Amino acid sequence: MKTRYIFVTGGVVSSLGKGIFAASLANLLESRGIKITIIKLDPYINVDSGTMSPIQHGEVFVTEDGTETDLDLGHYERFIRTKMTKENNFTTGLIYSEVIRKERSGKYLGQTVQVIPHITNEIKRKILQGGKGYDLVLVEIGGTVGDIESLPFLEAIRQLSIEIGRQYTMFLHLTLVPYLNSTGEMKTKPTQHSIKSLLSIGIQPDMLVCRSSKSISEKEKLKITLICNIPKKAIISLEDVDSIYKIPVLLHLQKIDDYICKRFLMKCPSANLSEWKSLFQSQSNQIDHVTIGMVGKYVHLPDSYRSVIEALKHGGFGNQVEVMIKMIDSEEFESSSSSDNLKMLENVDAILIPGGFGERGIEGKILAVRYARENKIPYLGICLGMQVAFIEYARNVAEMHGANSKEFSSNCQYPVIIPISSRKNDQKENSEKIYQYKGIFQKETRMRIGKKKCHLVRKSKVYSIYKRNVIFERYRHRYEVNKLFLKKIEKAGLCISGISEDRKSVEIIEYPLHPWFIACQFHPEFTSNPRECHPLFLSFIQAAKLFKRINFNKSKQQKNI
Numbered sequence: 438m439k440t441r442y443i444f445v446t447g448g449v450v451s452s453l454g455k456g457i458f459a460a461s462l463a464n465l466l467e468s469r470g471i472k473i474t475i476i477k478l479d480p481y482i483n484v485d486s487g488t489m490s491p492i493q494h495g496e497v498f499v500t501e502d503g504t505e506t507d508l509d510l511g512h513y514e515r516f517i518r519t520k521m522t523k524e525n526n527f528t529t530g531l532i533y534s535e536v537i538r539k540e541r542s543g544k545y546l547g548q549t550v551q552v553i554p555h556i557t558n559e560i561k562r563k564i565l566q567g568g569k570g571y572d573l574v575l576v577e578i579g580g581t582v583g584d585i586e587s588l589p590f591l592e593a594i595r596q597l598s599i600e601i602g603r604q605y606t607m608f609l610h611l612t613l614v615p616y617l618n619s620t621g622e623m624k625t626k627p628t629q630h631s632i633k634s635l636l637s638i639g640i641q642p643d644m645l646v647c648r649s650s651k652s653i654s655e656k657e658k659l660k661i662t663l664i665c666n667i668p669k670k671a672i673i674s675l676e677d678v679d680s681i682y683k684i685p686v687l688l689h690l691q692k693i694d695d696y697i698c699k700r701f702l703m704k705c706p707s708a709n710l711s712e713w714k715s716l717f718q719s720q721s722n723q724i725d726h727v728t729i730g731m732v733g734k735y736v737h738l739p740d741s742y743r744s745v746i747e748a749l750k751h752g753g754f755g756n757q758v759e760v761m762i763k764m765i766d767s768e769e770f771e772s773s774s775s776s777d778n779l780k781m782l783e784n785v786d787a788i789l790i791p792g793g794f795g796e797r798g799i800e801g802k803i804l805a806v807r808y809a810r811e812n813k814i815p816y817l818g819i820c821l822g823m824q825v826a827f828i829e830y831a832r833n834v835a836e837m838h839g840a841n842s843k844e845f846s847s848n849c850q851y852p853v854i855i856p857i858s859s860r861k862n863d864q865k866e867n868s869e870k871i872y873q874y875k876g877i878f879q880k881e882t883r884m885r886i887g888k889k890k891c892h893l894v895r896k897s898k899v900y901s902i903y904k905r906n907v908i909f910e911r912y913r914h915r916y917e918v919n920k921l922f923l924k925k926i927e928k929a930g931l932c933i934s935g936i937s938e939d940r941k942s943v944e945i946i947e948y949p950l951h952p953w954f955i956a957c958q959f960h961p962e963f964t965s966n967p968r969e970c971h972p973l974f975l976s977f978i979q980a981a982k983l984f985k986r987i988n989f990n991k992s993k994q995q996k997n998i
């Protein structure tokens with residue numbers, strides 16, 4: 438079957454949730470047996486997301502093949518079964534670097550290299566390459582229509598729709614229809630303007646998805662139909678919902694999938710959302726809640742920890758509890774008195790320290806691990822969260838005062854965490870690369886990234902959670918445990934329960950004298966999805982639930998006394 442393409446653009450304002458919408462639509466179409474993938478085009482000059490700050494751009498999502506991508510790819514993997522690869526996300530920077538590389542190697546000899554056709558041709562080539570072998574491809578164009586940066590992308594998809602054939606392509610525009618409280622009206626004017634700018638570059642949207650706080654009435658749809666040249670059936674209302682996982686069902690109720698299948702003359706079974714709908718069943722069964730204290734640097738921007746937050750929610754689905762997240766600023770924790778710290782962690786049923794880079798707030802994180810360890814509060818450490826747990830244990834249990842990571846202190850007394858490349862004879866793993874940070878070529882800091890094998894130690898807690906010897910997980914780190922001090926730390930009671938395939942790296946640590954204290958070098962959040970919660974998150978939320986129950990009973994007993 439010839440591959441069909443739906444190009445998704447956004448209008449009026451940014452942050453409308455284009456990624457979540459694209460993922461939800463793909464989920465619905467996939468449930469009709471369509472082989473689908475999603476490609477995200479980002480109008481940044483950065484070659485990939487690896488060097489972008491999480492404060493500006495949200496988390497960096499890592500694919501199996503070790504590509505550092507936009508966080509929307511995380512949404513795609515959570516909603517559909519297709520795995521994302523380096524083919525699914527590309528930026529303006531990547532396109533330009535490819536074109537410049539070709540120009541330097543004499544590929545365009547004699548030609549003047551220009552935005553049109555060279556840049557647009559490269560964009561088209563990459564879209565077609567990413568879509569190979571699929572029935573349908575959603576192509577999400579980052580940014581908002583009207584931005585200067587996204588113009589080459591829009592020109593490329595306009596050309597592509599002619600080249601592939603209009604019958605095999607659709608333009609879908611996601612827009613905002615604001616509701617004015619003062620007049621009690623929905624306003625379609627910004628949408629009209631947004632469509633006008635699309636028309637001015639030769640794109641007539643085939644479908645319109647209207648984001649709004651309330652559902653769009655028939656009257657408004659009729660108005661949009663007349664002004665924007667879009668059939669009423671192709672205007673979809675997407676109002677705010679309390680859970681993003683409800684969106685596929687909301688879209689299905691408006692028959693968006695029928696419309697697309699008919700328009701593309703695709704014969705496929707009707708949507709089967711039964712498995713997906715059962716998620717809501719478990720959501721509505723959530724009678725209780727647990728509170729997870731998440732100690733990190735980016736407390737005001739949940740997107741910086743998007744995959745962790747979603748994975749925690751998945752753990753809630755599986756345990757029939759609502760998961761509330763209390764963000765704790767590691768810097769504030771570091772500088773506060775211990776009584777204030779106690780207040781911050783009051784009513785927290787478990788503590789999680791996610792991944793991160795750089796020294797800021799590190800001592801606060803170490804304090805939080807200590808608190809979790811000493812008070813037997815369930816603790817999950819992810820990547821940096823494992824490294825700080827290791828430092829804390831070395832300092833406070835193994836009596837290696839002055840233990841630290843070389844990332845934060847190059848001349849500390851006990852460098853218990855060291856750069857990966859300090860290890861000898863391991864230069865051959867192809868998915869590891871020399872890491873370039875902020876333009877500085879860092880010789881000693883190789884990034885170990887992507888999917889890797891990890892061996893679990895029998896009789897460990899993680900073995901009882903995963904119920905297997907070998908697991909595959911995703912990594913993104915430059916530092917690792919220094920094996921030089923391992924014996925001393927193990928002797929003090931810390932258990933190494935996961936090791937790398939080459940048996941050289943510590944991948945998981947746990948503390949056996951604690952009800953639930955597990956920290957891993959990999960990122961389990963990247964592989965969790967609502968249908969299949971990652972086993973560590975499932976078990977962690979279960980432990981939080983148990984902790985809450987035990988605490989509740991304790992305080993009840995105390996009151997009775």
Ligand code: GLN
Binds near residue numbers: 820
């Ligand atoms: N900064 C640490 C390292 O490079 C941890 C990385 C992470 O948490 N992703 O190893």
